[in-house]
Amino acid sequence: MAARLISVVLFAASAVIVFWYALVHTVHQGTLSIPDLHGRGVTTAEKLVHDLGITLVVEEEGVFSADYAPGKIATQNPHPGFHVKAGSSISVRVSLGGERTVTPEVRSLSLQAALRALEQEGLLPTSHAEVRGQTNGDSVLATDPPQGESVPPEAEVRLLVNSAPQRQLWVMPSLLSFRVETVSRFCRRHHLRLGQTHEVDYPGLPSGVVLRQYPAAGSPLSRSDIITVWISK
Numbered sequence: 001m002a003a004r005l006i007s008v009v010l011f012a013a014s015a016v017i018v019f020w021y022a023l024v025h026t027v028h029q030g031t032l033s034i035p036d037l038h039g040r041g042v043t044t045a046e047k048l049v050h051d052l053g054i055t056l057v058v059e060e061e062g063v064f065s066a067d068y069a070p071g072k073i074a075t076q077n078p079h080p081g082f083h084v085k086a087g088s089s090i091s092v093r094v095s096l097g098g099e100r101t102v103t104p105e106v107r108s109l110s111l112q113a114a115l116r117a118l119e120q121e122g123l124l125p126t127s128h129a130e131v132r133g134q135t136n137g138d139s140v141l142a143t144d145p146p147q148g149e150s151v152p153p154e155a156e157v158r159l160l161v162n163s164a165p166q167r168q169l170w171v172m173p174s175l176l177s178f179r180v181e182t183v184s185r186f187c188r189r190h191h192l193r194l195g196q197t198h199e200v201d202y203p204g205l206p207s208g209v210v211l212r213q214y215p216a217a218g219s220p221l222s223r224s225d226i227i228t229v230w231i232s233k
Helices: 004-026 042-050 113-120 180-188
Strands: 031-033 055-058 073-077 083-085 089-094 124-132 139-144 156-164 194-202 208-212 227-232
Touching: 042 089, 113 124, 113 139, 113 156, 124 227, 180 194, 180 227
Parallel strands: 055 089, 124 156, 194 227
Antiparallel strands: 031 083, 073 089, 139 156, 208 227
């Protein structure tokens, strides 16, 4: 009884295998197996499928792919191994290389605004160098990589930032022996800041003559500096 049961099972299994082989052979009879075109150049792929009697259709829109060099086939439809009849077509797309972005224009922006602009583009502002007095206020002077350069996502970007406003400087003139009224008119005319006036007893001189000054003559002077004088009492 057991031997008969085993014989029946083996017969059924053999029948299934024979049926499956016949079915596959029948379905695939007269068809072609799609070759794997990934990584091939378009010219090479066209020749390969042409010899099989298949048409290659290159879709104009490429795809970003880090796995295949630019210009090489990155996707195909139908996939490799799929069976088609002679005269069928295969659609492919070529690689555009790894996905890229462009360094945005952030010059003249403040440091914080530049950081936000870079982060919105998926870039990583990693560090910045500072200089002083190159332009007015806090602003970005340059980037590395420079503006407009094509870079991969999450590329590192370094900034050159002006951290202190530019100051226009003059040379402090000598105010000694001038009357305070003359010094006051001079400061108003040149938009300079005259601060406190200290009176000092100095016998032999009329009142209001400058005896001492700060900053000293020859020192650098900006519009924001405060000039102090000591005059005869």
